[in-house]
Amino acid sequence: METVNVYNPHVSVDCVVFGFDGEKLKVLLIERNIDEPGEQYNDKKLPGSIIYENENLDEAASRVLGELTGLKNIYLSQFKSFGDPKRTSNPRDIYWLENTTKMKIGRIVTVGYVALIKINRKIKIEEDNKTVQWYDVRDIDNINLAFDHNEIIHAALEHIRHTLKVEPHLMFELLPRKFTMSQLRILYDVIHQTHSDVRNFQKKMMQLHQLVMLDEVEKNVPHRAARLYKFDRKKL
Amino acid sequence: METVNVYNPHVSVDCVVFGFDGEKLKVLLIERNIDEPGEQYNDKKLPGSIIYENENLDEAASRVLGELTGLKNIYLSQFKSFGDPKRTSNPRDIYWLENTTKMKIGRIVTVGYVALIKINRKIKIEEDNKTVQWYDVRDIDNINLAFDHNEIIHAALEHIRHTLKVEPHLMFELLPRKFTMSQLRILYDVIHQTHSDVRNFQKKMMQLHQLVMLDEVEKNVPHRAARLYKFDRKKL
DNA sequence: ACAAAAGTGTTTGGAGTACACCCATGA
DNA sequence: TCATGGGTGTACTCCAAACACTTTTGT
Numbered sequence: 020m021e022t023v024n025v026y027n028p029h030v031s032v033d034c035v036v037f038g039f040d041g042e043k044l045k046v047l048l049i050e051r052n053i054d055e056p057g058e059q060y061n062d063k064k065l066p067g068s069i070i071y072e073n074e075n076l077d078e079a080a081s082r083v084l085g086e087l088t089g090l091k092n093i094y095l096s097q098f099k100s101f102g103d104p105k106r107t108s109n110p111r112d113i114y115w116l117e118n119t120t121k122m123k124i125g126r127i128v129t130v131g132y133v134a135l136i137k138i139n140r141k142i143k144i145e146e147d148n149k150t151v152q153w154y155d156v157r158d159i160d161n162i163n164l165a166f167d168h169n170e171i172i173h174a175a176l177e178h179i180r181h182t183l184k185v186e187p188h189l190m191f192e193l194l195p196r197k198f199t200m201s202q203l204r205i206l207y208d209v210i211h212q213t214h215s216d217v218r219n220f221q222k223k224m225m226q227l228h229q230l231v232m233l234d235e236v237e238k239n240v241p242h243r244a245a246r247l248y249k250f251d252r253k254k255l
Numbered sequence: 256m257e258t259v260n261v262y263n264p265h266v267s268v269d270c271v272v273f274g275f276d277g278e279k280l281k282v283l284l285i286e287r288n289i290d291e292p293g294e295q296y297n298d299k300k301l302p303g304s305i306i307y308e309n310e311n312l313d314e315a316a317s318r319v320l321g322e323l324t325g326l327k328n329i330y331l332s333q334f335k336s337f338g339d340p341k342r343t344s345n346p347r348d349i350y351w352l353e354n355t356t357k358m359k360i361g362r363i364v365t366v367g368y369v370a371l372i373k374i375n376r377k378i379k380i381e382e383d384n385k386t387v388q389w390y391d392v393r394d395i396d397n398i399n400l401a402f403d404h405n406e407i408i409h410a411a412l413e414h415i416r417h418t419l420k421v422e423p424h425l426m427f428e429l430l431p432r433k434f435t436m437s438q439l440r441i442l443y444d445v446i447h448q449t450h451s452d453v454r455n456f457q458k459k460m461m462q463l464h465q466l467v468m469l470d471e472v473e474k475n476v477p478h479r480a481a482r483l484y485k486f487d488r489k490k491l
Numbered sequence: 492a493c494a495a496a497a498g499t500g501t502t503t504g505g506a507g508t509a510c511a512c513c514c515a516t517g518a
Numbered sequence: 519t520c521a522t523g524g525g526t527g528t529a530c531t532c533c534a535a536a537c538a539c540t541t542t543t544g545t
Binding site for chain 2: 027029030070073074075076097099101102103104126128130
């Protein structure tokens with residue numbers, strides 16, 4: 020039994036997918052190529068899609084992420100909707116949308132989601148043969164982005180800064196299964212734009228009672244190897 | 256120069272308007288009457304509207320609030336969007352929508368806003384001759400509500416509980432210009448479902464450095480009159 | 492042996508919490 | 519004079535922040 024998926028061309032979801040490479044906080048962007056008279060125009064966009072008539076918003080965001088990465092069970096959370104009429108007024112964006120969806124497009128309100136993923140998971144990292152790449156969040160103001168995606172990313176950043184402050188265990192969504200205390204601290208500092216004291220940070224994290232110290236150390240480092248920890252979500 | 260306002264029947268805003276009467280946290284609901292064969296059906300709904308094609312989401316929410324209360328400069332904040340396809344599947348809701356808007360209605364995604372208002376401001380409190388009334392938030396589960404407005408109110412409550420914890424100065428949006436420390440404490444406790452210690456609460460609030468003690472006391476109380484305070488948003 | 496990062500405790504100040512009695516006012 | 523809430527201080531605990539030296543390992 021098949022059901023046909025009909026698009027609703029008035030509402031979309033966009034996912035701001037965050038990853039952490041051990042040093043920098045990164046966002047996934049998809050290359051967009053538009054054939055224009057005489058030349059090709061290239062920029063980047065967030066992974067997103069207009070919704071299907073028969074799916075809810077969370078399902079749409081989850082679908083977008085699944086199609087992009089092949090992954091399930093990713094942390095995904097709605098954070099804000101963007102509905103300025105002008106956000107879909109750029110002729111280039113309209114042209115691209117109508118070409119891609121084969122539908123007449125007017126105004127689109129988009130619902131923003133943030134996703135947190137482990138950057139080391141080898142994700143499919145392609146979508147319709149378009150290049151998908153990680154970009155340092157500190158560079159996004161210098162990247163040419165479609166629609167209001169620049170504004171969306173900034174709002175997403177603010178949102179996760181706040182959320183990860185209140186729920187620090189969500190940081191573990193961004194780290195490999197086994198990680199060192201330094202990795203965790205660097206991640207924390209990158210997100211909150213701080214410089215944590217090593218000793219105080221260790222104490223604070225251990226007080227969460229969600230970290231398990233492993234009998235294992237990192238490998239292939241040109242200095243003393245650091246102990247590895249894992250996250251135990253059962254505790255608390 | 257007039258511009259015609261055209262509706263976009265795919266996206267709406269709904270406002271969860273909170274007020275505080277000195278004892279209880281309240282929400283504004285509008286009576287909804289639907290003529291059905293043989294009888295009239297009555298329930299309540301949140302103030303809301305489908306958006307105009309030429310306004311953004313904040314403007315739509317602000318318009319709804321202006322039309323309802325006649326007030327400007329109300330604290331208003333987007334908190335979550337609701338887009339389950341089933342939310343607009345109840346035939347009664349569809350019937351009412353199509354009658355009200357004179358448009359063919361399919362699926363509507365709604366963007367939720369919370370507003371905080373001073374309940375003593377004599378608001379217009381009528382909309383198209385429909386009764387608008389304050390309801391104790393603790394009673395909402397016993398009230399018949401349109402669409403998914405019950406779910407929206409619950410999400411709004413959770414949202415302001417969190418927000419007022421992080422930004423306690425927003426409580427002053429719910430209080431009269433001059434208020435007693437007890438009023439503030441009761442409000443705090445109603446929102447956070449706590450029982451604060453009187454002395455500790457006083458200290459905590461004064462540490463915000465945003466309260467000015469006035470040379471004035473409350474009137475017409477059958478016991479010792481309490482000192483009045485005002486909020487000074489300049490500080491900090 | 493040296494370079495690089497890991498690992499580890501103590502002290503101090505501020506905030507949160509617990510707790511009880513007298514005061515002012517109107518009825 | 520009584521009932522009702524208003525107003526006030528101290529002691530304890532816990533968390534956050536500041537701060538420096540020794541250890542391990544690879545080159």
